[in-house]
Amino acid sequence: MSHIWPYLPARAVNITSLNEFDRLAAEALASRHTRGFSWRVHRVDLRERDSVLRALDLSEAIFIDCQYSAQGRELVQATGGLCMSSGKELPFETTARDLYTPDELYAGIKTSNYEQVPDAKIYAYSQQHTAPAALNSDDAMARTLHDHHVGQALVAQVYEGVFKETPLIGVMGGHAMLRGSDQYAQTVQLGQMITQNGYAVATGGGPGAMEAANAGAWLADYKPQEIELALQMLASQPDAIHQRTSWARTALAVKEKFPSTRESLGVPTWFYGHEPPNLFATKIAKFFTNSIREAVLLEQSTGGLVVLPGAAGTVQEIFQDACENYYATGARVVPMVLLGREYWTKTMPAWPLLKALAAERVMEERIALVDTAAEAMEFINSMGTLRRRTRW
Structure with missing residues (x-):
């Protein structure tokens, strides 16, 4: 069994160097769709790649801990890409809890961009912490415990709660x-x-x-x-x-x-x-x-x-x-x-x-x-x- 499944999408494309980014960007720009489909770009220096970022459709891509020019981040976000920081601590609970609410997942959305709300931070963390070494340790257990408790909370709402x-x-x-x-x-x-x-x-x-x-x-x-x-x-x-x-x-x-x-x-x-x-x-x-x-x-x-x-x-x-x-x-x-x-x-x-x-x-x-x-x-x-x- 894969060390990565089921936490990393099977079709995800992990890009960890500028050479990899340039090669895949060239392939995308030569195709009909110019899409960065399922790209996960980790810690790549993109300060000299504004023209490429401007030409790509990055609506299903996420950029984690990357470096940008003065306008690079805006170029990524203009086409729908997410620019995130991975963080160091778990941004989610691993103990018994109730179901999420919109207020919880979108806390701060009135004054901050989506990239700063808890939902986006959890997503960024999930995409950054996907290496086999991490998934064989506490990180894998944390995700498993989280999903277990959310599932239990859902069953409780269906059989004893609002539903x-x-x-x-x-x-x-x-x-x-x-x-x-x-x-x-x-x-x-x-x-x-x-x-x-x-x-x-x-x-x-x-x-x-x-x-x-x-x-x-x-x-x-x-x-x-x-x-x-x-x-x-x-x-x-x-x-x-x-x-x-x-x-x-x-x-x-x-x-x-x-x-x-x-x-x-x-x-x-x-x-x-x-x-x-x-x-x-x-x-x-x-x-x-x-x-x-x-x-x-x-x-x-x-x-x-x-x-x-x-x-x-x-x-x-x-x-x-x-x-x-x-x-x-x-x-x-x-x-x-x-x-x-x-x-x-x-x-x-x-x-x-x-x-x-x-x-x-x-x-x-x-x-x-x-x-x-x-x-x-x-x-x-x-x-x-x-x-x-x-x-x-």
Whole structure:
């Protein structure tokens, strides 16, 4: 087994010298995408590389303890890259704790940039401390203990806490969905409906479709004209990757203008730390290990699953949950709705395969393909809900 897995993304590119940076930058600039995909640049002197930084798309890259020219840091951040300091002490707890809140992860965001808030500092630490020697010692144990306690806190909230009487409906979808789009507004409506019907929204906790569903839960008690105003406010800062600070501050402004007592869940991961967690999920179970995060999110979505258009990660979630439903019996099969007929039959034709897989199984009657949030909610309401497991 790898000494690095599961703490370092398998496709991550660790760059520890200027020669490595120059070689990979040249390859990227010669391609169609010019992307620094999954780059982790550690302690490299980039003071003479402004022209290269200006030309690259660094929206999924992180620069840790690097050196820059007077404008180098701004060039990295302008394209969405993160410039971080690794720090020396653990920036997270390893003892029993409750779930995170947006206030905890974004402490200081009103006056500081995203790079200075706890969420970003934990991400920077996780990417810096990835050497096998570190992972064979206290660092590996710290991450394991952290994820264990977050998992326990989530189970406690589901079975004894705020979600005890409201089965969770998982809303899956891509992070690229922009505020201000019709799809975003439709997903907000879906989050509202789920909440108003006595369920709780659970998402992957990130931006895009995930934020929209959590925002819908937050705004569930407001009138259409108030929802429209909230959407207009959010649309003024639509980009979570390139403008993390203003994106987060705008969400905070919406929450302050439209206070709420509604609860919803976000389950993000520092594995995809370049995607900031959204501020509308009131309870946040954030993990270092993505495989744990994915399994936990699907396991706890006992009220059903609504899948919005997305790419590889969303397709993976469809069939990860379909596998459980395929082998489950009776009422333990959780209803699944794919939202977007055109998308799921032509653009990303997962529906024909899902339908073929479900043929003559219990799950056949518990899958649906719809076009609107209202249709999705109607289908789930027609199904009985049952927790997949009970707590001793």
